[in-house]
Structures are given as structure tokens and as C-alpha cells.
């Protein structure tokens with residue numbers, strides 16, 4: 216019989232990717248929940264303080280008559296859409312929103328974005344990154360899965376952050392609002408605590424990299440190289456490294472800020488606020504709000520779970536995750552109070568992964584096999600914990 220946490224979905228065992236044990240303590244909760252008990256009071260305090268400061272910040276900014284009060288990076292998914300709705304409707308901010316189309320949208324997302332920004336009366340800009348730039352990154356990320364999402368780290372650090380920074384510079388916008396949700400802020404907070412980092416209010420300082428580091432591009436690149444090295448060796452590592460650096464160099468040559476821009480960004484004074492995380496404590500409520508503004512999830516999501524509604528690359532990764540991995544992912548949401556255990560299980564088992572759509576996306580990226588180029592491929596014990604090999608075999612049969 217499996218021994219499951221009373222509070223979240225974690226079960227007793229060893230987390231081989233993060234190299235730490237999951238134990239069920241004598242009180243029936245797991246060690247992660249137990250650890251969180253210690254910190255949750257401080258975290259809630261940060262949240263109350265940020266909520267209190269929020270109205271004051273918004274009032275001050277409104278008085279100053281900027282071109283725009285706030286910038287919202289709108290991915291079209293549920294969380295950034297929520298941030299945009301709250302900014303405009305609840306706080307009456309004059310918002311500029313922008314979307315970077317990286318070729319990773321589900322069908323219909325552009326239309327959803329147009330409709331939402333029209334209904335709200337918000338100025339909005341689409342930026343399209345050419346497929347030839349993003350596809351090699353997506354291909355690389357998917358064929359070296361199990362490294363914790365190389366595609367996400369590089370997309371965020373080398374594409375998203377520099378484009379966002381230029382918006383701030385060009386329009387002199389005093390507030391950035393992010394759609395990060397409560398569990399993401401909570402997990403980030405815990406991670407930083409465990410790293411022994413100095414903690415600022417995680418709801419009011421959500422983009423530390425944008426503020427403090429000169430050569431910030433090196434950080435995600437080094438992180439990814441370390442992961443590649445952990446999971447490959449010898450010639451394979453050298454080959455992967457060369458390919459990876461070609462991809463990142465191409466992105467850097469297109470989007471990196473030059474030194475005077477970096478200097479200017481460092482001088483900028485702006486707030487970056489996790490508005491969705493501050494305002495939304497229940498996923499049910501969030502969906503009710505979104506429904507009122509006619510936001511609908513993409514019709515061709517790859518599973519029944521309402522996660523990563525803005526990126527079909529993430530959709531593939533989520534669809535092939537094992538139940539063990541999903542337990543871990545949903546446990547974070549349960550700990551944050553966004554869903555109950557029952558609601559999480561309902562989402563996980565609502566639908567079988569949609570093989571047809573998953574294969575269509577993989578074909579679009581040029582795959583004829585869902586391969587894993589790391590040590591021992593999908594047979595690596597660690598990867599077996601993370602990805603469902605039976606489903607991968609089925610996908611590969613369908614791809615042929």
C-alpha cells in the first residue's frame with residue numbers, strides 16, 4: 216500500500232531528480248508540507264504587507280500621469296489574463312499589454328487575446344519571433360527533456376526578459392504586473408530560502424534578475440550547461456554543448472540588451488508585482504472571474520488539466536509526465552490552497568492525453584521520433600520517474 220501525505224499528493228519515496236527523500240512524518244503529512252508549516256506564517260505576512268502597499272503604489276502612480284501606469288506581459292494563458300483583468304477592472308490602471316508569439320500557441324490563443332484586450336479596452340502589441348529562431352530551441356529542449364526545461368529557462372532569460380526590458384525603457388512604465396500565481400511565488404520563496412538567499416517581499420520583487428545582474432544571460436546558460444553535463448558525458452556532452460551554444464548565441468545576437476541599455480535598465484525604478492498571486496487564492500474563483508470576461512481555455516489542450524494554457528511545448532511535457540511527477544506538481548498547488556486534493560486528482564484524470572494533438576506538435580517541430588539524447592535515453596532510472604515510457608512508446612508508434 217502506498218503511504219500518501221494527509222495534506223498533499225506526495226507519497227513516500229525518493230525524488231531522484233531533486234535528490235531528496237519524501238517522507239511521511241508521524242503526524243501523517245509529508246516532510247515538504249511539514250517544512251512549509253514553518254515558513255507559511257512569514258509568507259502570509261509578506262502577502263498581507265504587499266496587499267496593503269498595492270493600493271498605495273497604484274494611487275501614487277496614477278497621480279503622476281505616465282503614458283502607461285503598468286505593463287502586463289500577456290501570454291494568453293489563464294494567469295496573465297487574470298492579471299490584466301484585475302489591473303484594468305479592479306484597479307483602473309492604464310495598461311499596456313504585449314504578447315510574444317513564439318510559435319508555441321495552442322489554436323485560438325491569438326483570437327482570445329484580441330477579444331480580451333478589445334473587451335477591456337487595453338492597448339496591446341503582438342511581437343512575433345520567427346519560427347526559425349524558436350524551433351531549434353524547442354527541438355533541443357524536447358530531445359533533452361529531464362533537464363528541467365531548458366527551453367523555458369532560455370526562452371525566459373534570453374527572449375522574454377530583454378524584450379520586456381525594452382518596453383520599460385521605451386515607454387518609461389513604472390509598474391510591471393506578472394501573472395505568476397500563488398504556488399509559483401510560494402515555491403520560489405522556498406527555493407530562495409533553501410539557497411540561503413536574502414529574501415525581499417516575493418510578491419513585490421518577482422523579477423530579481425532584471426534588476427541586479429549585469430551579465431544576466433550567463434546565468435540561465437550556465438544552469439542549462441550544468442544540467443546537460445549531469446545527464447550526458449564525453450562526446451555526447453560536447454556535441455550537445457556545441458549545439459546548445461549555437462542556439463543561445465543566435466538568440467543573444469538578436470535580443471540581448473547592449474551595455475548602454477543594461478545601464479539604463481539598471482537605473483530604472485519600477486515595481487514588479489505578482490498581481491495574480493496577490494489576488495487569487497482559489498482556482499475555482501479565478502475561473503469564475505475569467506469566465507465573466509469570456510476567457511476560455513484552448514480547445515485542444517493535451518490533457519484535461521488546466522495548466523500551461525499558453526504554451527503547447529509545455530503541454531507536450533506535461534502530457535508525458537508520470538503520475539508520480541504530477542503528484543509532485545499538483546502538491547505545490549494544494550499547499551498554496553489553490554485547489555483541494557480531490558480537485559487536483561479530478562484534473563489529472565479528467566482526460567487521457569490527446570495523442571493526435573501531441574504528435575501534430577512534434578511533427579511541426581520536425582520530430583519523427585520523440586527521442587531523448589541524454590544518458591541511457593528514456594531508460595535512465597531518473598527519467599523513468601519523470602516521464603511515462605508507455606505513453607512515449609505510443610507516441611512514437613503514432614509518429615511513424
Ligand SMILES: [Zn+2]
Pocket residue numbers: 220221222223224225244245246247248249546
Ligand atoms: Zn504533503
